[in-house]
Amino acid sequence: MEEGQRGGGEGAQGLRLQGExxxxxxxxxxxxxxxxxxxxxHRRAVPAHEEAHPQRLGGARxxxxxxxxxxxxxxxxxxxxxxxxxxxxxxxxGRGARxxxxxxxxxxxxxxxxxxxxxxxxxxxxxxxxxFEDGKEVDFFPLTMTRAVYELRCGRTTLLExxxxxxxxxxxxxxxARDYLTDVLRERYPNYLVNSLSEWDDVLFVNGRWxxxxxxxxxxxxxxxxxxxxxxxVRAKKETVKKYWGLPIPEIVRKLSEELGRETVxxxxxxxxxxxxxxxxxxxKYDFERLGKRGIHGKVHGHVEIVxxxxxxxxxxxxxxxxxxxxxxxxxxxxxxxGAIVYSFAFIQGPSSIGEGTYVMMGAKVREGFTAxxxxxxxxxxxxxxxxxxxxxxxxxxxxxxxxxx
Numbered sequence: 001m002e003e004g005q006r007g008g009g010e011g012a013q014g015l016r017l018q019g020e021x022x023x024x025x026x027x028x029x030x031x032x033x034x035x036x037x038x039x040x041x042h043r044r045a046v047p048a049h050e051e052a053h054p055q056r057l058g059g060a061r062x063x064x065x066x067x068x069x070x071x072x073x074x075x076x077x078x079x080x081x082x083x084x085x086x087x088x089x090x091x092x093x094g095r096g097a098r099x100x101x102x103x104x105x106x107x108x109x110x111x112x113x114x115x116x117x118x119x120x121x122x123x124x125x126x127x128x129x130x131x132f133e134d135g136k137e138v139d140f141f142p143l144t145m146t147r148a149v150y151e152l153r154c155g156r157t158t159l160l161e162x163x164x165x166x167x168x169x170x171x172x173x174x175x176x177a178r179d180y181l182t183d184v185l186r187e188r189y190p191n192y193l194v195n196s197l198s199e200w201d202d203v204l205f206v207n208g209r210w211x212x213x214x215x216x217x218x219x220x221x222x223x224x225x226x227x228x229x230x231x232x233x234v235r236a237k238k239e240t241v242k243k244y245w246g247l248p249i250p251e252i253v254r255k256l257s258e259e260l261g262r263e264t265v266x267x268x269x270x271x272x273x274x275x276x277x278x279x280x281x282x283x284x285k286y287d288f289e290r291l292g293k294r295g296i297h298g299k300v301h302g303h304v305e306i307v308x309x310x311x312x313x314x315x316x317x318x319x320x321x322x323x324x325x326x327x328x329x330x331x332x333x334x335x336x337x338x339g340a341i342v343y344s345f346a347f348i349q350g351p352s353s354i355g356e357g358t359y360v361m362m363g364a365k366v367r368e369g370f371t372a373x374x375x376x377x378x379x380x381x382x383x384x385x386x387x388x389x390x391x392x393x394x395x396x397x398x399x400x401x402x403x404x405x406x
Contacts, residue, residue, distance in 0.1 A: 127201035127238075128193075129168040131160060131208045132176040132249055134231065140273050143388075143405060148177040148185065150208030152403075153373055153388050154276045155283030156291065156335055156353040162212050162283075165290065167204060174198075176208075176249040195249065200242045205234040205253050209269045211279045213286035217265055224257050225265035231257050232267040277403055280386055281332060281369040284351035288314070288333035298336070312350065316340070331368055354378075361394065373406070 137149040144152070150160040164173055174193040175185055185194045197203065204219070210232060217225070217233075222240060225233040234256045244252045270276050288294075294311050298319035306313055308330035315321060316338040324344045327334050332351025336342060339357040348354070348366040358372045361379035370382050373389030380396040388406040393399050 127171060128174055128197060128203045129164065129171040130174040130176060130197065130203055130205045130249065131163060132205055132253055133178065133208055134250070134253075136209060136271070137178070139271065140276075143273055143403060146181075146184075146405075148175065148181060148208060149270075150175075152270075152276055153371060153386055154211060154270075154280055155213075155371065156287035156337075156355075159208060159210065159212070162287075162290075163206055163208070163210060166212055166214075167206060171204070172198075172201075174203075174249075197241075197249070197252075200245050201238045203234075203236055203238075203241055205236070205249075205256070207232050207269060209271075211268045211270050211275070211283065213279075213283055214290075215266050217267075222260050224260045224262045225267070226262050227265060227267045227269055230269055232265050232269065234260065236260065273403055274401070277384065277386060277401055280371055280384065281351045284335070284353050284369070284371060285332055287353070288312075288335060288351070291335070294333075308350075355389065 131148075131150050133149055137144045140149055140152070148160075150163065151158050155162070160175075172193065173189075173191075174197055175189065176195055177185055179195070182195050185192075207230070219233075219235055222236055223234075224231060225235075231253065234253055236256050240256065240259070241252065244255045247255070268275075268279070270279070291314065293316075294314045296310070296313065296315045297317045298315040298321065300315060300321045301323045303323040304321055305326045307326065307328040310329070312329035312333045313327055313336075314333070315336045318338045319336045319340045319342075321327075321336065321342045322344040325342050326347045328347070328349040331349065334348055334350040335353040336348075337354060337356045337358070340354045340359070342348065342354070342360040343362040343364075345362055346360045346364045346366065348360065349368045351368060352366055352370045353372070354360060354366075355371070355373040355376060357375040359377050360366060360372075361377065364379050365381040366378065367381065367383035369384035371386045372378055373387055375390050376387045377392040377394045378387070379394045381398045381400075382393060383398075383400040385399050385402045385404065387393065387404040390406050391404050393404070
């Protein structure tokens with residue numbers, strides 16, 4: 001495993017950047033088969049656009065709270081609604097793990113609290129969404145030596161998945177990256193264009209370093225959105241794009257940035273690898289709201305303690321949680337994804353995200369701000385770190401403020 005360290009900015013000193021290491025054998029008899037199945041699932045061309053929907057405390061859908069449609073371009077990004085009716089019978093603290101029927105039987109005559117969260121992802125008027133690298137991706141080496149900068153994981157999902165979900169509905173997606181990554185990106189995302197716009201159309205160019213978490217952006221006819229001296233996005237009509245047709249995508253972005261008017265937008269662009277790690281807790285919270293799922297749906301054995309609001313916990317239907325696990329959701333949500341297993345005597349503190357097919361081993365201490373991607377093994381103590389996927393931190397010991405590769 002490679003390690004890198006780079007200074008620059010308060011808190012950056014001492015950050016250990018864990019490099020790329022492919023674990024060819026995973027613990028467990030069926031590890032290889034599980035890896036193959038989940039790997040193919042994560043290589044799907046178009047990330048699932050999961051919209052939030054109203055739910056009762058135990059997981060039943062609220063029929064009254066339906067998603068409100070707006071005209072294309074008329075909605076603001078990151079809109080969310082919260083409507084509280086009455087007071088939950090369980091109060092702010094949920095003890096133990098209950099299935100969706102448990103709440104209906106809890107506290108005769110008690111009022112139920114209904115929570116409505118609606119993230120609207122409008123269909124915009126442009127034809128293409130192009131995520132581009134702007135040359136700063138080299139500052140994320142070694143993590144970005146084998147992937148585009150927008151493939152970095154921050155929160156539950158990658159930056160690419162967030163940006164496509166926010167801006168790419170109804171649009172053809174184009175990915176720009178260094179030339180040597182072209183073939184691998186085409187394999188990972190067969191339905192996306194790679195390093196080519198194919199034909200000239202209305203295009204929204206978006207910087208792949210954007211740590212997007214629902215900022216409200218008004219997208220006008222044509223303009224360049226900047227943060228400081230850095231280009232965040234460029235909105236251009238096909239007549240304008242046509243003038244620079246045939247140039248490389250970075251050159252097109254540069255030409256448009258010089259021609260069109262500039263406006264400052266609220267956006268956080270990652271500058272260094274530790275920016276991704278530092279942003280992870282808030283990005284987990286954003287992904288939890290965007291996911292729109294909550295409650296205990298998987299197989300949860302008895303004597304599981306949930307500290308805080310159990311509506312801030314999501315256990316997927318195929319996940320398993322063994323007895324004597326403590327889940328602390330007082331400071332943020334906890335996501336336990338499909339096929340994940342949490343073994344006995346583990347402690348998970350939110351905000352945290354446990355990825356598909358990941359095992360949290362016996363006695364593990366998962367503290368706040370932690371993300372594990374698909375098919376990982378997590379043991380010992382981990383805090384404010386990201387494991388990209390298919391990697392193991394199996395035994396005792398501490399891992400903190402780090403990004404581990406794949």
